[in-house]
Amino acid sequence: MSGIEIAPDHLQPSSFAFTEENLAKAKSTIAKYPERKQQSAVMPLLDLAQRQNGGWVPRAAIEYIADMLEMPSIRVWEVATFYTMYFLAPKGKTKVHVCTTTPCWLRGSDDVVKACKESLGIGMGETTSDGAFSLHEVECAGACVNAPVVQINDDYYEDLNYESTKRLLEAFKAGEPPKPGPLSERRGSEPAKA
């Protein structure tokens, strides 16, 4: 159980604004929700800001989004700190999220965690010294049917075990990520062969 990690002041940009392209995206996102319910766009906008800012959400972006959606900034902070996919401090370029919730754990997520730690040489919540990888423990990723599962950046890799996890990370290190999905014989979530 770790506390909330917020980037120190010297890393925080003094201001934040969406690029023109992202501003258009933000506006079209806001337009998806009924009038005066624009606050519903807080999650997509935080994600947009995180992508624009190299994988983490600075303080200024939270204030910026709060202003844009006319909501108290503390409400945006609550959302940004609740979800494990938002980072409030710089992390690795490739983010490895390991699910350790019960179904994944029963199917061997301990081995997956071990493989990740060994392969990357870092512990949970840490970043490799070259800034390439960071390792994160997350709660249920919602893919229990293919447990255990790891999310790397935007993609899910499923049906993992110790060996396949090691191979997966080596492939990422080599810059040749495999196709997302199960790394077993299964196609999608079809019944496992007897």
Next chain:
Amino acid sequence: MPKLTVDGVEVEVPAGATVLQAIEATGKEVPRFCYHDRLSIAGNCRMCLVEIKPGPPKPAASCAMPAGENMEVFTNSPMVEHARKGVMEMLLINHPLDCPICDQGGECDLQDQAMSYGGGESRYEEMKRAVPDKYMGPLVKTIMTRCIHCTRCVRFIDEIAGVPAIGALGRGGATEISTLEAGIDSELSGNIIDLCPVGALTSRPYEFVARPWELTKTESIDVMDAVGSNIRVDARGPEVLRVLPRLNEDVNEEWISDKTRFAIDGLKRQRLDTPYVRGADGRLKPTSWQAALNVVAEKLKATSPEKVAVIAGDQVDAEAMFAAKSLFEGMGVQSIDCRQDGMKIVPGTPRGGYILNEGLLGIESADRLLLIGADPRREAAVFGARIRKRWLQGGFKVGVIGKIGEQTYPTDTVTMDTAADFLAGASNSMVIVGAGALARVDGAAVLAHARSIATVNDEWCGFGVLHTAASRVAGLDLSFLPGPSGRDVNGIFEGVKSGDVETVFLLGADEIDPQDVKGAFVIYQGAVGDVGAGMADVILPGAAYTEKDGTYVNTEGRAQRAFRAVFPPGEAREDWSIFRALSEVMGAKLPFDDLANLRVQMIEKVPVLGAIDEQNRGEWGDFGQTGPISDEPFISAVQNFYMTCAVSRASPTMAKCVQEFLAVTNKEQDKAHA
């Protein structure tokens, strides 16, 4: 109207009521931490679990479960007992065992409920979590490791105080309540201390001061504003240690403002505890009561009555004003006034013209509100919260004439000319005139204009005045006002300048510019050495509001009795008894020997002062005086919420609040101007 049974007892509750409310209706208690009947339902502490049939075979949170027809609720079945014990064990997993050093000890919900549902020992062998303490300003101290995440503070600040400053950051076991290290800039922030069911949020000024069982508790009335909040004064020996709210649905519900709660440390500073007389060398010298009263009596006897003036301050009890009025009117003095701010409510104004006729509660039935130079958030913070409560219910618009601070609900800018249009179409509109608008030179014209646009009929009196002085309505009820040939406050100041007024008696009047009475012989009677005492030639030490029994009438015209919690310091005496003593020295003994006797005579003259805790519309009639109204924007009578009286100005806690909240605002203003 669903009918259900609770432990076999049948009960009928209104539609929409929860199971918890149904259980309470049968007189049973339900343990809870997160549920509070004035806040939204969170349902996250799980302490209120009960067994409900029919339904899934598991316990249900009674706070969040709507009561249904034919439900059978069990509050003491083995399942319930077991479930609650489990919840308690879970809550205690991360709760430190620091009750002996915790300020909440002895009045802690968790401690109390652990007595019933707690296990004797912990089965938990892992690490307990520790949470860094958060900064929430000079009033609220935090020990966040004790927090059980009920989110009452988050909901209160968001919903009732209307200042969304607190949030729950993080998730699960790592959740932390935080303000992002900023002070809570709300006039009601102290209430989260009462709401916190554990010792996570405690009073910073009261830190490690006392245990609840050491305190003498006195139910009384607050005088920091004109709301008349019902309070409980907790004292130990001669010291008032804290003030807590008391429930009064019609007045303050169960909230009090931060000034009410925290300004009490001003009662320990700069107190006048012995009479003083200014000597030939120009210095105030302590003396005896007899000597001081002799000086005053000689001076008053030597001055002709038309050259004597009396001004009563903002926190004087009705009894003191009645005694003063009886004494001075008996001497033929006509220049007496209870309106030290120069408020233009003249003698002869019907009561309906100077109270909030529909009452503080009345705002909840209004559909439109026009504030004329009134700033409810700072002048009457608890009333401000009630306006916000009304606004949250929808179908309610607030208009503002004048430059007032930001409120906790949206407001429309209105002018005197568009005021009638703003109110048009509303069925129960309310016009509230602030003390700041009435104190101006054109106050009488403002009053007349407000009267002309207010909706007044048999069912509704949409006119009201929001006073800022706790003593004002009682003063007006008592007609503590100039006689036919008397001078009002401004007239008194002019008289001092021209030499027509020689002696000024200030009864707790501290909101006066010393220049205005320069040259006159000033007698000050009051509790705290502030502006009034500084310019006095004789000081008669009086009792503060916590040190005497007294009657106060709030802005809605409700007479309430305050009670003595501690004795006045040193030689200080209750104010009415000082006038009684002075009258004897003067040789014109007032006809009452004790407070009960005084009250009988006072109520005989002014019956509303005897109608304790009653609120009614005042008599209606003509008041105000039509005339030109200046274009100058109205400003609130309260520019600095934390310091409005001698007590709050002497309070170190209030000084810290000014530093924390108002100094920043000034800085921002400077920046904005630059």
